[in-house]
Amino acid sequence: MTAALRLPVALVVVAYQSAFLALSQIWANKLRSLLTTLGIIIGVASVTTVIAALSGLKQSVLSEFETFGTNKIFILPYWGEGRGRGPRRDFRDDKVRFKPETFDGMLEHCPSVARFTRLCDYNASISKGRMAEQMVEITGIEPSWHQIESREVIMGRPFSLIDNEQARPVCIINDKVQDKLALGRDPVGDWIMIGQRRFTVVGVIKARAESSMFGGNMSDSEVFIPFSTARVSPRMGMICIAATKSPALTDEAKAELTFFMRRQRGLKVDEENTFRVESVEQFVQQFNSVATAITMVAGGIVGISLLVGGVGIMNIMLVSVSERTREIGLRKAVGARPSAILLQFLIEALMLCLLGGLMGLLCGQGLTTAMASIKEAKLDKAYIPGWAVALSFGFSAAVGLIFGMFPAIKAARLDPIEALRHE
Amino acid sequence: MPVIRLTEITKLYRVGVEQIRALDGVNLEVGQNEYVAVMGTSGSGKSTLMNILGCLDRPSSGTYELDGRVTTRMGGGPLARVRNERIGFVFQSFELMPRLTALKNVELPLIYSPAGWWGRGKRAREVLGTVGLGDRMHHKPNQLSGGQRQRVAIARALINRPAILLADEPTGNLDSRTSEEILALFDALYRSGQTIIMVTHEPDVARHARRIVRMKDGKVLSDLPTEQDAVRFAAPVAAESVPEVAGVGG
Secondary structure, three states, rough: HHHHHHHHHHHHHHHHHHHHHHHHHEEEEHHHHHHHHHHHHHHHHHHHHHHHHHHHHHHHHHHHHHHHHHOEEEEEEEOOOOOOOOOOOOOHHHOOOHHHHOOOOOHHOOOEEEEEEEEEEEEEEEOOEEEEEEEEEEEEEEEOHHHHHOOOOOEEEEEEEEEOOOOOOOEEEEHHHHHHHHHHHHHHHOEEEEEOEEEEEEEEEEOOOOOOOOOOOOOOOOEEEHHHHHOOOOOOOEEEEEEEEEEEEHHHHHHHHHHHHHHHOOOOOOOOOOOEEEEEHHHHHHHHEEEEEHHHHHHHHHHHHHHHHHHHHHHHHHHHHHOOHHHHHHHEEEOOHHHHHHHHHHHHHHHHHHHHHHHHHHHHHHHHHHHHHOOOOOOOOOOOOOHHHHHHHHHHHHHEEEEEEEEHHHHHOOHHHHHHHHO | OOOEEEEEEEEEEOOOOEEEEEEEEEEEEEEEOOOOEEEOOOOOOHHHHHHHHOOOOOOOEEEEEEEEEEEOOOOOOHHHHHHHEEEEEOOOOOOOOOOOOHHHHHHHHHOOOOHHOOHHHHHHHHHHHHHOOOOOOOOOOHOOOHHHHHHHHHHHOOOOOOOEEEEEEEOOOOOOHHHHHHHHHHHHHOOOOOOOEEEEOHHHHHOOOEEEEEEEEEEEEEEHHHHHHHHHHEEEEEHHOOHHHHHHHO
């Protein structure tokens, strides 16, 4: 065998041997090994569980945003940082509130915007005969709302331009309202009372999907009426939802809308915006940065527990080195190089940590499964992503190598004569 | 050419401010297929000599040639290789790994020898057969008697066909009958051409060697063939033939 090949082959052989030796050593001291790796197990289990929970949360939030529509841009009134009712508000009310004509000409000036709808809403009680419901969200919408929100009309028809232009007393209800007011199988053509006014039901749409983030605290009942019908008072709150031609145009559309709105409002260069232009995209980014922050904090906590675990590993490896001093002496006597001894103990620490990592991962998977089965937690999409598995093993290995190094060096440096004399 | 040539070997230990000369100018040559016993009281330097011969320790001065190669200037790695390939150790307390079978214990030196790695099982069986343990290969040390354990240790020492077999009180932990067995094994190995160096303080054991080196205060006191050694050192006792003294000697 050539000299160049000798060392690498020797290292591979010793590594292979050491792996087996380490496993038998760990198996021979099962309880001790388990207790030693507890720190690693807990660390890995907690990090994988937190990551799984976050991944699940992210998944469900993102899919919720997805149904929300990623090409939507909200234009909202903005009273300044000191908003609220008191004298602290920054901008005068009549400068902030939207007027119906505020958005005139938007499509001509904003080429990235496909369509928009003005929206106003208020709460009112609804009733039909003896059935009634208080504080139902009544939303005034324009016909383009149907294209922007893409909510399925299951019976009847969507609003037409004429409904809006003539401010007809018509409404679209969702299937929850249909049930609550006991409107029967086909309520289209029937009428309901909204406040003191009578509205004809022209269509029924599907209630929005069960939502944990948005509208979770809202009532499930929704009633839609034409925008012009709803807008009975100029003091009524109004917002606008615009849809871009494609999600990729979001940033352009936002810039266009901001420019357009400033012009409509007649704001001078040094004046602040009296409105906000926000995209769903933006919320997604915000959520992502929050999720990242949580991951960082969890990572820090796990880092500490891995540190503690690592000290445990170092401790037990030092015990192991001192217990096996004679063995080390013998190995050196029969020709083991210091590097071979180093490798043996390093691999033992590594194996210990990797096994701990594996057990931690299994515990984490167990916790994740348990977490996913709790309905109220809404974490049914929780899962451990592949990169978290890799990360767990990576960190375990790193802990093993870092904290196993000192005991291994100690073993490698033992004087064979002293070691063989050791009692 | 001698297998071992020690030239003016000195070993100094520093204990506090005091300097101890464990070996003081030792010259020794051991040829091919010799059977040498090193004798001496504790503190005579025989253990230090053994450690230096086994390349476990380095002399403070002097040169040590093993198989024509000067080991005194070697680094840790090459020295480990010399121990692995040229020297077989047999210890008083066997030093077997309790969790490994006899076979795996014998294989141990080959783990650190890439050249021997591939054929290690076959070679280990062969050597275990040589020491008469062909039927005990898969027993663990605690399932073997003391004599058998020492045979396993001897097999382990022989596995790399060493230039010298170094035995440090090989019968120290054995009863007299088993000791005889082990010494008979050494005799057989010697007859088959093995060079053996044995450290002992028991004259009965040393008697099996063909040459006896006596150490005192770190120096070689005498270096004689066994017959002459017996004449020189045992003669007064034999001449007086005092039973009590003989009893103490035994």
